[in-house]
Amino acid sequence: MIxxxxxxxxxxxxxxxxxxxxxxxxxSLIHPEKITVNAVDNVSLKIEKGEIVGxxxxxxxxxxxxxKMMTGILHPTSGSVEINGLSPFKDRKKVVRELGVVFGQRxxxxxxxxxxxxxxxxxxxxxxxxxxxxxxxxxxxEVLGINEFIHIPVRQLSLGQRMRGELAAAMLHxxxxxxxxxxxxxxxxxxxxxxxxxxxxxxxRYGTTVILTTHDLDDVEQLCSRLIVINHGRIxxxxxxxxxxxxxxxxxxxxLEIASPGIGIRHPLADTVRQNGNQVWLRFRxxxxxxxxxxxxxxxxxxxxxxKIKEPDIEDMIRELxxxxxxxxxxxxx
Amino acid sequence: MGAYLxxxxxxxxxxxxxxxxxxxxxxxxxxxxxxxxxxxxTAYSGTDAISGVTESQMLTYTIISVLLSxxxxxxxxxxxxxxxxxxxxxxxxxxxxxxxxxxxxxxIGISMSSVVSKLIPVLIISALFVQVPLPGSWLSFLVFxxxxxxxxxxxxxxxxxxxxxxxxxxxxxxxxxxxxxxxxLISGKIIxxxxxxxxxxxxxSFMPFQYxxxxxxxIYINRITRQEIAFSLFIQAxxxxxxxxxxxxxxxxxxxxxxxxxx
Amino acid sequence: xxKLRYYLSVASYSMKLSMKKQLEYPMEIISCFAMIPMMYxxxxxxxxxxxxxxxxxxxxxxxxLAFLYGIGDLSHGIMVVFSVQNWFLDxxxxxxxxxxxxxxxxxxxxxxxxxxxxxxxxxDVLVGLSVFIYSCxxxxxxxxxxxxxxxxxxxxxxxxxxxxxxxxxxxxxFWTKRCSAVTALMNDMLERTTLYPMTIxxxxxxxxxxxxxxxAFISFFPSCCFLGIDSSFxxxxxxxxxxxxxGIITFILAQAVFNWGLRNYESSGS
Numbered sequence: 095m096i097x098x099x100x101x102x103x104x105x106x107x108x109x110x111x112x113x114x115x116x117x118x119x120x121x122s123l124i125h126p127e128k129i130t131v132n133a134v135d136n137v138s139l140k141i142e143k144g145e146i147v148g149x150x151x152x153x154x155x156x157x158x159x160x161x162k163m164m165t166g167i168l169h170p171t172s173g174s175v176e177i178n179g180l181s182p183f184k185d186r187k188k189v190v191r192e193l194g195v196v197f198g199q200r201x202x203x204x205x206x207x208x209x210x211x212x213x214x215x216x217x218x219x220x221x222x223x224x225x226x227x228x229x230x231x232x233x234x235x236e237v238l239g240i241n242e243f244i245h246i247p248v249r250q251l252s253l254g255q256r257m258r259g260e261l262a263a264a265m266l267h268x269x270x271x272x273x274x275x276x277x278x279x280x281x282x283x284x285x286x287x288x289x290x291x292x293x294x295x296x297x298x299r300y301g302t303t304v305i306l307t308t309h310d311l312d313d314v315e316q317l318c319s320r321l322i323v324i325n326h327g328r329i330x331x332x333x334x335x336x337x338x339x340x341x342x343x344x345x346x347x348x349x350l351e352i353a354s355p356g357i358g359i360r361h362p363l364a365d366t367v368r369q370n371g372n373q374v375w376l377r378f379r380x381x382x383x384x385x386x387x388x389x390x391x392x393x394x395x396x397x398x399x400x401x402k403i404k405e406p407d408i409e410d411m412i413r414e415l416x417x418x419x420x421x422x423x424x425x426x427x428x
Numbered sequence: 429m430g431a432y433l434x435x436x437x438x439x440x441x442x443x444x445x446x447x448x449x450x451x452x453x454x455x456x457x458x459x460x461x462x463x464x465x466x467x468x469x470t471a472y473s474g475t476d477a478i479s480g481v482t483e484s485q486m487l488t489y490t491i492i493s494v495l496l497s498x499x500x501x502x503x504x505x506x507x508x509x510x511x512x513x514x515x516x517x518x519x520x521x522x523x524x525x526x527x528x529x530x531x532x533x534x535x536i537g538i539s540m541s542s543v544v545s546k547l548i549p550v551l552i553i554s555a556l557f558v559q560v561p562l563p564g565s566w567l568s569f570l571v572f573x574x575x576x577x578x579x580x581x582x583x584x585x586x587x588x589x590x591x592x593x594x595x596x597x598x599x600x601x602x603x604x605x606x607x608x609x610x611x612x613l614i615s616g617k618i619i620x621x622x623x624x625x626x627x628x629x630x631x632x633s634f635m636p637f638q639y640x641x642x643x644x645x646x647i648y649i650n651r652i653t654r655q656e657i658a659f660s661l662f663i664q665a666x667x668x669x670x671x672x673x674x675x676x677x678x679x680x681x682x683x684x685x686x687x688x689x690x691x
Numbered sequence: 692x693x694k695l696r697y698y699l700s701v702a703s704y705s706m707k708l709s710m711k712k713q714l715e716y717p718m719e720i721i722s723c724f725a726m727i728p729m730m731y732x733x734x735x736x737x738x739x740x741x742x743x744x745x746x747x748x749x750x751x752x753x754x755x756l757a758f759l760y761g762i763g764d765l766s767h768g769i770m771v772v773f774s775v776q777n778w779f780l781d782x783x784x785x786x787x788x789x790x791x792x793x794x795x796x797x798x799x800x801x802x803x804x805x806x807x808x809x810x811x812x813x814x815d816v817l818v819g820l821s822v823f824i825y826s827c828x829x830x831x832x833x834x835x836x837x838x839x840x841x842x843x844x845x846x847x848x849x850x851x852x853x854x855x856x857x858x859x860x861x862x863x864x865f866w867t868k869r870c871s872a873v874t875a876l877m878n879d880m881l882e883r884t885t886l887y888p889m890t891i892x893x894x895x896x897x898x899x900x901x902x903x904x905x906x907a908f909i910s911f912f913p914s915c916c917f918l919g920i921d922s923s924f925x926x927x928x929x930x931x932x933x934x935x936x937x938g939i940i941t942f943i944l945a946q947a948v949f950n951w952g953l954r955n956y957e958s959s960g961s
Binding site (some may be wrong): 107162165166167168169183186187188190191193195197200202204206207211214215218219220221 | 697700701704705708711712715787790791793794795796797798954957958959
């Protein structure tokens, strides 16, 4: 079942160019010069229920703008968006009731109030029943440890506590769709761990559809089944994480420790990329041969003492993607 | 010196960038001008003179008063309070410029921009509706300008003194508004001090406030004699000196306070 | 009925939280409480000194002027308590507060209206009340039941007019991201049109202040009604009917302008 669909979504901004110096200030007062910026250019996508989709792209690529349009905060210049069959601009209140949103840079909580008071207000706004409220709060505490700091004013919380509070606030009314904009930014290892655990749990337990914007590639690796890459306002890649990874970084590495240096390792489906004394680095394509096959072949033919498999970095993959996209200047696929 | 000029220029530019703001501020001054003119016109219907001031003198007084006030603005309370509240003030003290002059330069920059954005337009627009009075002679205009500059300094120094209090109280709260209100009342901005009861006039003559508006305005409308003019200018200068010394003293105290307390 | 209860529960809790938040800073409240009477004092003193020299302004004596001042102050005080957030609309825009409101299943204007209850404004109301009662003594106001009802209705309507005026003009922040200059402009304008009898202004201006920006209904027409002064305007009904009616009309207009600004905000982002 398709939960989110975007069709040819576009957003153009008009920016006034400011000249330098006093003369420039006076001239832009009388005669301002306007430039049009294509922040988002014909973005189309379909997201099914229960998917955890990673939304990545370099800074300024148009991720946040796209997310804002999907949540209804921003009106597109052209194109349309539907969440559960409804348009966020025409039926804002109805759509938003089924939405949970966390913006990593801005808070949805009430700064001077105790965390718990923010929750109480949300309970009334979303008309959450007492029983559901109690149940959800209990679950938040189980996974996020909310009760530990629920009586502290939001402005006194550490970043990790605040993010957990934001997540709890976003999920309080049990929305089927969750938008997360950089939820793990600035968190320490433990913080990131608990956020990821929470996302996995609600996805497994409730089938919550999650759209995750992030720069943290561990997030992508650990959570996302599907990846959408945006650059220059256009979708550059859209598909299962594994497929993209295979295309962008199709190689795996096998590091062998051999009995004596100088032995040349040869295999029809593997290239020797480096030899350092007893260590040999071999590169092979995942699609052509499995690791176990290669290992058994090599162990049969050569005196292998020890070995290690290395996966390509997801970062390498992303870097490849951005580089490729910048070179060609347009999307590889849409 | 270049640093101070730059500060002034920056403020001027920042101000001009906000077109809409500029027009609205202009509107405010126009409204104040119009309202005052109408008020006095109504008041004078049926009387020739009130406390010895004729209608045309009073209108002159009001119009020039509004023009002066469009120029007499100070931002130091606001900027200083902000810097203190944000905790950045200790950093400012470390910079190699005299902070007092820095703030003064900023405010002069703002005032200069007000001349362009408020004073001149108000002058032009109001000339269409009311007869903007011209000064008696070039000499009296010159003296008026000198007096106005002294007034500006007096007003600025008073504002600065109040702003410095911020070092100890942090939250100015409504202090600036109260100060503005008091000045409105007893500086001769709206009503010439002449119209107050005698005892009040006596008390006020010992305070700096009347020398902010009353003095330059009286010079403009030619209501006082040569000797009185000279005397008034002299008193203005004394107040500038006195308030400057007070400011420097208080400022140094504040600086010590900052370095002990830390930002 | 359920909907009303829903809105009431959100409104009351939101306002309660807003007041709680301010009570975290008692010193600020106390210092403002101390300053505000001084501000109003200078205002009334100005009137007093003027009338000492002039005997009357446009035919209005000091007691009558004080009444005008007082009734204007009361509606001002109420506005300052319940809708002063209009003055800070630009802050809401720049801090992304409207983004947050747009993500909640509630009318944004409603959320905005109940987001702040200004405790400090209570002092404004108290001072306004004192000035008004003092002036009532001076003009020998008759405290009949009908008069009191009319008074309440007028003051609430006048507060609505004031708040709507600010909503309309401060909505400019949706386009320009700033509204401090407009706020100052409106405050100055309101001061000069509600604290002095409108008759000091030329007829054209009086018409504008009645038909275009209905400031005259805030304190002038009501005062004329109560004091028995001829306002030289033939109004279709008593001020006690007109003022609240105009209040409701301007409120509807204010919401429309606000929503228009919000749509623009949604189109241009932040």
